[in-house]
Amino acid sequence: MSDIVTIKGLKYGLQLTFAKGASFDDVQANLLEKLQSGNGFFIRGTTVFVPKGYFAEEQNEALRRMFHRHGMLFSTELKRPNLAPSSRDINKAPAQKFKESVEEAQKMMVINRTVRGGQEVKANCSVLICGNVNPGAQVIAGGSIDIRGTCRGFVHAGAFGDKTACVVADRLMPAQIRIADLVARAPDEDIKASQAERAMIKDNMIIFEPVAR
Amino acid sequence: MSQILVITSGKGGVGKTTTTANIGVGLAMRGNKVALIDTDTGLRNLDLLLGLENRILYDLVDVTSGRVAYKKALVRHKKYENLYLLPTSQVKDKSAVNPEQLVTLCDEMKKEFDFIIIDCPAGIEQGFKTAIAAADTAIVVTMPEISAVRDADKIIGELGRADKENVKLIVNRIRPQMVEKGDMLDMGDIDEILSVVCIGQVPDDENVVVATNRGEPVITMSNSTAGQAYKNIVARLCGENVPFLKPQKEGFFARLKKLFGLL
Numbered sequence: 001m002s003d004i005v006t007i008k009g010l011k012y013g014l015q016l017t018f019a020k021g022a023s024f025d026d027v028q029a030n031l032l033e034k035l036q037s038g039n040g041f042f043i044r045g046t047t048v049f050v051p052k053g054y055f056a057e058e059q060n061e062a063l064r065r066m067f068h069r070h071g072m073l074f075s076t077e078l079k080r081p082n083l084a085p086s087s088r089d090i091n092k093a094p095a096q097k098f099k100e101s102v103e104e105a106q107k108m109m110v111i112n113r114t115v116r117g118g119q120e121v122k123a124n125c126s127v128l129i130c131g132n133v134n135p136g137a138q139v140i141a142g143g144s145i146d147i148r149g150t151c152r153g154f155v156h157a158g159a160f161g162d163k164t165a166c167v168v169a170d171r172l173m174p175a176q177i178r179i180a181d182l183v184a185r186a187p188d189e190d191i192k193a194s195q196a197e198r199a200m201i202k203d204n205m206i207i208f209e210p211v212a213r
Numbered sequence: 214m215s216q217i218l219v220i221t222s223g224k225g226g227v228g229k230t231t232t233t234a235n236i237g238v239g240l241a242m243r244g245n246k247v248a249l250i251d252t253d254t255g256l257r258n259l260d261l262l263l264g265l266e267n268r269i270l271y272d273l274v275d276v277t278s279g280r281v282a283y284k285k286a287l288v289r290h291k292k293y294e295n296l297y298l299l300p301t302s303q304v305k306d307k308s309a310v311n312p313e314q315l316v317t318l319c320d321e322m323k324k325e326f327d328f329i330i331i332d333c334p335a336g337i338e339q340g341f342k343t344a345i346a347a348a349d350t351a352i353v354v355t356m357p358e359i360s361a362v363r364d365a366d367k368i369i370g371e372l373g374r375a376d377k378e379n380v381k382l383i384v385n386r387i388r389p390q391m392v393e394k395g396d397m398l399d400m401g402d403i404d405e406i407l408s409v410v411c412i413g414q415v416p417d418d419e420n421v422v423v424a425t426n427r428g429e430p431v432i433t434m435s436n437s438t439a440g441q442a443y444k445n446i447v448a449r450l451c452g453e454n455v456p457f458l459k460p461q462k463e464g465f466f467a468r469l470k471k472l473f474g475l476l
Contacts, residue, residue, distance in 0.1 A: 113373075114408060116367065116369055116373075117366040117367045118366075118367040118371075119370050132405075132406070132408065135359075135366070136363055136366065136367065
């Protein structure tokens with residue numbers, strides 16, 4: 001006997017298809033049985049897709065409630081739900097996640113002007129600024145920050161915790177600099193930077209070193 | 214071709230109104246037909262600096278609300294016949310005038326005047342937004358002091374957001390002795406941070422206070438260094454290439470005089 005309900009694994013969840021001629025009550029009973037048997041298909045947080053228009057609206061609603069009771073999401077749209085990450089996402093190998101975050105950080109936002117006091121630049125990726133970062137300005141980047149000019153503002157590189165991020169500027173004299181979860185502030189006496197420098201983390205401390213440009 | 218300038222600063226007390234009055238008088242002395250519009254509603258001062266308070270009949274709010282034609286509200290300067298002031302109300306507040314009204318007014322006034330100079334209130338709120346709406350050139354006034362420079366930077370950013378790209382800078386109240394000793398920001402520092410075209414460096418001058426209280430802008434005083442600096446600014450606005458004044462050092466005799474003055 002062919003199954004009343006067929007389950008197919010998709011990228012973001014499970015696709016359900018139904019045997020021809022099966023009534024809604026049969027489908028519901030069959031699904032409930034499968035859910036209660038705990039066969040490993042139905043992991044909490046998974047999204048279950050049912051072809052749109054296959055069942056009437058109130059029948060879909062009944063299915064939705066049934067899946068909810070078992071900790072799953074129900075959808076008639078074949079797309080990634082933005083309510084919660086699916087179990088596949090959670091179980092994704094850490095290496096894969098890391099690769100994605102590195103790819104994100106390798107992208108770059110280019111700002112072709114001076115960032116003035118009171119202005120803010122925020123990006124998930126790295127940031128290149130062709131201009132100055134003035135006192136009172138903020139630059140926050142998931143990746144590294146490169147300033148082709150003078151940096152006097154507030155900069156935060158590796159805002160999501162990337163300790164390999166760095167900040168480079170022709171003249172690096174920020175009021176405060178943060179890399180990942182470390183903070184350093186400018187010395188109280190005025191020091192003028194005379195050459196290009198890079199700030200990075202070494203031995204869990206933010207250090208400045210001269211760079212040639 | 215008429216020009217609409219706005220004089221702004223962000224921070225209060227850096228000399229916006231003084232600058233407006235002096236540039237206005239300077240341009241009028243060169244034979245231009247000039248209108249000064251005070252937009253600092255509720256805290257008007259420009260009429261005092263020009264000595265015109267007692268001649269005001271109507272104000273900007275009367276004009277923008279349509280009660281009178283702008284020509285009726287204009288006050289002609291007693292000495293310079295082609296200098297006019299459009300004063301604002303001292304009893305209303307900034308919400309009495311909105312940006313569209315000022316743009317309409319300036320469009321109308323453009324036909325009559327060579328220069329329209331708008332005196333902007335301090336701050337970055339509605340009054341500022343109203344004042345800059347009609348202008349095609351913004352003149353940012355600052356002082357060699359970190360708070361004034363910081364605010365000027367913010368204002369230049371705000372002007373950029375409002376698509377006012379033609380921005381010029383005047384550094385006011387410079388004290389050469391303090392700059393020399395390193396107690397005051399020097400022009401190099403300010404230029405580097407703000408990076409906009411500087412059209413004037415005005416030294417701090419006691420004559421400015423005297424002039425303000427007398428209601429005669431300092432530009433009319435022949436012996437004042439600040440007056441000379443304002444004359445140079447006016448020349449630069451008219452497209453002349455004038456070198457900046459050399460900072461006047463206090464000479465030996467001046468110091469000697471001060472010493473005896475103290476004794």
